[in-house]
Amino acid sequence: MAYSPMEMQTQNFLKSLGFPALTVHDAQEHFDFTRPGRRILVIGPMGSGKTEFSSRVWRDSRVALTKSDGVARLTTTGEADRRRVFFIRSLLDKGRFPDYPEDALAFRGGYERLGDSIAHISHSFELEEILDRATGAGTWIIDEASFYDERIAYVVTNASKTGGLNFIFPTLILNFRKDIFNHTARLLLETATEIIPLTAYCEHPDCIVDSFYTYRYYSIDGHECPALYFDPLIIVGGDTHKDSPLEPNYCTRCDKHHYLPGKEYTYLFLKPLGERAAGGDLQPLVEELYNIKNDLPSSELYRKLHSQYDNGEDRRVNLNALKVPLIAERALIFLYGEQNLLTEDQLIRITEQLELNRSYLTQTLANNRRPVNLDQRIMWDLL
Numbered sequence: 001m002a003y004s005p006m007e008m009q010t011q012n013f014l015k016s017l018g019f020p021a022l023t024v025h026d027a028q029e030h031f032d033f034t035r036p037g038r039r040i041l042v043i044g045p046m047g048s049g050k051t052e053f054s055s056r057v058w059r060d061s062r063v064a065l066t067k068s069d070g071v072a073r074l075t076t077t078g079e080a081d082r083r084r085v086f087f088i089r090s091l092l093d094k095g096r097f098p099d100y101p102e103d104a105l106a107f108r109g110g111y112e113r114l115g116d117s118i119a120h121i122s123h124s125f126e127l128e129e130i131l132d133r134a135t136g137a138g139t140w141i142i143d144e145a146s147f148y149d150e151r152i153a154y155v156v157t158n159a160s161k162t163g164g165l166n167f168i169f170p171t172l173i174l175n176f177r178k179d180i181f182n183h184t185a186r187l188l189l190e191t192a193t194e195i196i197p198l199t200a201y202c203e204h205p206d207c208i209v210d211s212f213y214t215y216r217y218y219s220i221d222g223h224e225c226p227a228l229y230f231d232p233l234i235i236v237g238g239d240t241h242k243d244s245p246l247e248p249n250y251c252t253r254c255d256k257h258h259y260l261p262g263k264e265y266t267y268l269f270l271k272p273l274g275e276r277a278a279g280g281d282l283q284p285l286v287e288e289l290y291n292i293k294n295d296l297p298s299s300e301l302y303r304k305l306h307s308q309y310d311n312g313e314d315r316r317v318n319l320n321a322l323k324v325p326l327i328a329e330r331a332l333i334f335l336y337g338e339q340n341l342l343t344e345d346q347l348i349r350i351t352e353q354l355e356l357n358r359s360y361l362t363q364t365l366a367n368n369r370r371p372v373n374l375d376q377r378i379m380w381d382l383l
Helices: 005-016 050-064 069-075 091-096 124-133 152-163 183-191 263-278 283-294 300-308 315-323 327-338 344-354 358-367 374-382
Strands: 039-043 080-090 104-107 110-113 118-121 137-142 166-171 194-197 213-220 223-226 249-253
Touching: 039 050, 039 152, 039 183, 050 080, 050 104, 050 110, 050 137, 050 166, 069 080, 080 091, 080 124, 118 124, 124 152, 137 152, 152 166, 152 183, 166 183, 213 315, 223 315, 263 283, 263 300, 263 327, 283 300, 283 327, 283 344, 300 315, 327 344, 327 358, 344 358, 344 374, 358 374
Parallel strands: 039 166, 039 194, 080 118, 080 137, 137 166
Antiparallel strands: 104 110, 213 223, 213 249
């Protein structure tokens, strides 16, 4: 068995203390502020400690800043000292920790106060403005970077290469569907210099295996209702349990306990209906969405899930997905907002014809960076 240099160093150290030969894990290192140009992805499911890793970097920086000018020369490129850490959080995520101070780097179980070294942004252009303004900061922690536009991957790559800045990305790489989160996540993977994977215990009550997967579900009348595969990609959830049909809960689940009903339906029925609509034949999609909204047992979604999970061990949990409200709206968001199969006019027409929930559609599409103000458009059309 070949050991890494760090493992060998640890082995020799323990041997000098008189420890017998045994399995030795890598030593937990403090953050190295002397190395410039790093782009570090810290990946793992909800609850795996990604943001807590960031808090440790912040605490390390407080110690490193007490060192001499000689150390400063090792950690500085131009104006930027990599011991000075700046934390970026998404505006979408701002309400996640409502009981903590505005300047908190918050994580499950605690927080660090960052003073003026924290900002909330919604897109990469705002990040550029802060980079230009906070020129003394050399280490940048961008929380949940996958929430931003794809451009951010190249903004940070260029800043890292030209200014010697370090970037740390505690972020989800896999979404609740167990797919690469989005194009931004894929570009972050391509441009990263290092990856630190974290796991968490599966949060199913009967399981304790490690997991990489984030699970989304709704709690309705005490029932666990897994999100359907075509549930909107971005729905921000907090860290407290929600008994709500509209606000999801997130937890970590292993492959066995990560329920994801509706994937086959999405590609066998829903997406083909969207493709037919893109070709001008809108009526079959309207009929399926009508049935989902008004006569669920007549829908292809109901038939597919009942046939697929009729005798399965997890039949009850998977079929609970049909208890979640606004399924037609969720399907429409998937086809318009993610698959780009419907035009805005088709979206508005279906919304009007089926009397779908406009406020839910408007807010959720905005969160997924496909804003459409359905109320204003409908009012304008009536003038």
